[in-house]
Amino acid sequence: MIRLKNVSKIYRGETFETKALDHVDLEIKTNEFVAVMGSSGSGKTTLLNLLGGMDFLTEGEYEYDNLKIHEFSEKQLEQFRKEKISFIFQQFALMDKYTVFENIEMPLLALGIKKRERKQIVEANMEKLGIAPLKDKYPPYISGGQQQRTAIARALAKGSELILADEPTGALDQKCSEELMELFLTMHQLKKTIVMVTHNEKIAAYAERIVRVRDGKVYSG
Numbered sequence: 001m002i003r004l005k006n007v008s009k010i011y012r013g014e015t016f017e018t019k020a021l022d023h024v025d026l027e028i029k030t031n032e033f034v035a036v037m038g039s040s041g042s043g044k045t046t047l048l049n050l051l052g053g054m055d056f057l058t059e060g061e062y063e064y065d066n067l068k069i070h071e072f073s074e075k076q077l078e079q080f081r082k083e084k085i086s087f088i089f090q091q092f093a094l095m096d097k098y099t100v101f102e103n104i105e106m107p108l109l110a111l112g113i114k115k116r117e118r119k120q121i122v123e124a125n126m127e128k129l130g131i132a133p134l135k136d137k138y139p140p141y142i143s144g145g146q147q148q149r150t151a152i153a154r155a156l157a158k159g160s161e162l163i164l165a166d167e168p169t170g171a172l173d174q175k176c177s178e179e180l181m182e183l184f185l186t187m188h189q190l191k192k193t194i195v196m197v198t199h200n201e202k203i204a205a206y207a208e209r210i211v212r213v214r215d216g217k218v219y220s221g
Contacts, residue, residue: 001162001193002028002051007060008216009046020046022216024060030161033184033194035204038213044197045166047213051195052085052164053077064162082110086155086163090170092147094139100126100150101135107158125153129183145176152183156190163187165196169203181206 009021020043028034038044049055050062053069056077062069064084072080086107087093094103101122108118126132129149139147148168155163165184169177181203188194196207204210212219 001030001032001065002026003061003063004050005061005063007050007062008058009043009050009055010058019216021050021057021218024216024218026211026218026220028193028195031188031191031193032209033188033207034196035207035210036195036197036213037199037201037204037210039199042213043216043218044213047218048164048166048195048197051162052087053080082107084160084162086158086160088148088151088155088163088165088168090167092139092144092151092171094147094150096139099136099138100131100142103139103150104154104157107154111158121157121159122153125157128156129153143176144172145179148172148176148180149183152180152187156187161193163192163194165194167197167199169198169200177203 004024004026007021007024008019011018011020024047036044036047046055050057053072057070060070067080069077069080095106098106104122104125105118108121113121123132126135129152131146131149131153134142134146139150169180172180184194184196184206198204209220
């Protein structure tokens with residue numbers, strides 16, 4: 001599904017140049033669950049951003065199925081993100097002024113899905129994640145674990161093939177983290193491809209494969 005070939009990412013300013021990724025080669029198979037590990041500043045978040053079409057690579061090639069992502073314009077990248085990618089963040093990225101139901105519904109609105117079908121999809125995923133009783137609650141008034149379940153329900157509702165998670169357990173306690181990873185395993189069983197950035201070895205162990213990033217270079221396990 002995913003192939004990076006000789007990919008580099010360089011950030012330039014008037015007085016500095018930083019190579020965040022340095023001639024990376026990486027392949028991720030369809031329906032693979034991969035953990036990405038590395039110290040702060042190693043390049044792991046940059047790698048995730050490139051995979052998600054959030055940034056342009058400086059050189060090299062990025063192929064997703066038969067799409068040459070490295071040749072995409074900004075508008076094409078936006079469409080790629082909308083159609084193919086779901087993101088799960090450490091801080092959940094929920095909208096505080098929208099209910100749990102409305103937060104899960106958001107990507108479906110962007111995709112132009114009709115109201116009745118949206119309702120069915122949202123309700124099915126709330127039920128799957130055990131948060132149906134919270135549908136009218138607002139994120140500030142539910143627990144961190146419940147907020148993360150809402151974020152996962154939103155990702156599943158969108159129906160994306162690829163799920164990118166950036167430190168998804170970083171704001172959770174051990175019990176909630178373990179429950180969350182069981183949900184990730186469930187997503188994997190639903191034929192999702194998952195790439196998860198984490199600094200936690202125990203969390204990374206849930207994945208099929210661990211990729212380590214050091215000084216912008218990727219070492220695949």
